Amino acid sequence: MPRKVLHKVNESAVIDIARLGVLTMIKVAGPVLLTGLVVGLTVSLFQTLTHLQEMTLTFVPKILAVFVSLLIFLPFMIQTLIDFFEMITDRIIALG
Template sequence: MTGPEVLDFARDAIWLTLAMAGPIMLTGLTVGIVIALFQALTQIQEMTLVFVPKIIAIFVSMLIFMPLMGALLSAFMAGVIERIVNP
């Protein structure tokens, strides 16, 4: 493998990581902002109110986006195998 090929592989791996983690992170961010806004509007200062809805939302988003993440990872692995077989 040459230097540019290694850089292409690393770039693809970073983009794959962002594509797989992005939807789940955005879900957690959205739920966190909504709960923080709710707490600010109602002046409820309960710290545990943040965690339970965020954990549930992240778990549900993982279930929803699991096929997408599997397809992305499968395509990336097929590309890696293709690079190994055909240098």
């Protein structure tokens, strides 16, 4: 027997919410990941040019750059998440 659905939510609304969730995730994680990528490429280029193959040289600058980028981008990241959650709660309220 099919279950009764109190509120019909169509598939396009679910796909739209999932798409917005993925875009929000990319906006939040993107700046920090790009910072780590740029610093990692720079350190790798420096190691290649100087023939200095120290393993810790790759990790320490990346960790420091990621922490600094977190401090810089944290207000943007928090505001992006707040906007996303407000949009989700507005849609939940509209259903009820």
